Amino acid sequence: MLDLAAPDLGIGGQSVSAVAVLLRDEALSGFRFARGRGLPYIGISTGIDEIGPEVAAFMQDPTRSTVVLGTEWLVGATSVTTLALARRFSRVDDIRIGLLLDDEDQGGPAQVSDLEGLTNAPPAALTRRNGTYVWRSGEDARTSFRAVDGTQMDAIAISPNDILALAAATDAPNVEINLATGMSSSRRRGERMSTEIVIELRGQDDAGRPLATRHAVVHPQGQFPLTGLGVAMVLERCLAMDGRPPAPAGLYFPCQLLEPASYRTRLEEIGGRILVLEAP
CATH class of the missing domain: 3.30.360.10 (Dihydrodipicolinate Reductase; domain 2)
Structure with a gap:
């Protein structure tokens, strides 16, 4: 069980490769955790009128990790x-x-x-x-x-x-x-x-x-198989699991990463x- 109030999300020293936030996270707990460890991040529930905090946090250190604003309809299917x-x-x-x-x-x-x-x-x-x-x-x-x-x-x-x-x-x-x-x-x-x-x-x-x-x-x-497919393919791209070099640190939409x-x-x-x- 995750603890969103804890800086380490309650997982301690457990190894993590990337962070995918699939529900609303108004406190940006998952985002801060990912950025703190330099991990790729995708969030799929932040509305177009709510992306300011994520974008502003990314701009403070744009070379730290890959951030994907994943709230496209069904994460790239559209x-x-x-x-x-x-x-x-x-x-x-x-x-x-x-x-x-x-x-x-x-x-x-x-x-x-x-x-x-x-x-x-x-x-x-x-x-x-x-x-x-x-x-x-x-x-x-x-x-x-x-x-x-x-x-x-x-x-x-x-x-x-x-x-x-x-x-x-x-x-x-x-x-x-x-x-x-x-x-x-x-x-x-x-x-x-x-x-x-x-x-x-x-x-x-x-x-x-x-x-x-x-x-x-x-x-x-x-809707759920398409949402899962988009999240999986974005994470594969960020982690070079698709046989290509990993996506460089930056701010992306899913459609910029998926071929x-x-x-x-x-x-x-x-x-x-x-x-x-x-x-x-």
């Missing part, structure tokens, strides 16, 4: 796939991502609390519109998107770190991410619940012609798929 799909474009104008979380796809009390915070009293959500970052709230944050099976789902705007990562990597002037909870497409077919990430891109191809694509990342066991082809291979190995859908 951003890594979107950036791979964007390679078909010479210019990306619009990135619109719809996240469908089945209402049977729930974990422990901490995860349920985080979800209730997003859906019952959602904070303002960061979105990029016409090249400007804006905060959506109230009615402006309410929208809808089509699930994999074409069902229109009511949704609310949210802003995981994918918003920042995708806008910075593609310079797309319009980037938004919306979350719906309810029955997933697979459950409407009479199968077990699944998780869906619907990715719509618009822009131009290499010949300057309009191009629009629509894909989905799905997993028949819900798309390797990610897709591992995704498919654990039962996930990337579907090609009818373009918008």
Whole structure:
């Protein structure tokens, strides 16, 4: 049992290679422990409006260790796939991502609390519109998107770190991410619940012609296998367990560390798929 109030987290001299914080840690106990020992660190529950303390602490000694701001939706499943799909474009104008979380796809009390915070009293959500970052709230944050099976789902705007990562990597002037909870497409077919990430891109191809694509990342066991995959691959990258030199000390998003082809291979190995859908 960890003791988050203790400087050593209650583990004494036990050897530790890296630290992954999977729940909210307002005191930054895991972060401070990792930095104190010069260990790679990933946190996956710090919201886009809460990253200041981690970033400020990193800036005090940026060469000490690798820090990964892992609060991308399902730790890379969204951003890594979107950036791979964007390679078909010479210019990306619009990135619109719809996240469908089945209402049977729930974990422990901490995860349920985080979800209730997003859906019952959602904070303002960061979105990029016409090249400007804006905060959506109230009615402006309410929208809808089509699930994999074409069902229109009511949704609310949210802003995981994918918003920042995708806008910075593609310079797309319009980037938004919306979350719906309810029955997933697979459950409407009479199968077990699944998780869906619907990715719509618009822009131009290499010949300057309009191009629009629509894909989905799905997993028949819900959100948790994808979250676990992302955390595992980030730690492997930081610790050089993937056969390459370790990631240099620095501040990263998962999509800056994970190679798309390797990610897709591992995704498919654990039962996930990337579907090609009818373009918008």
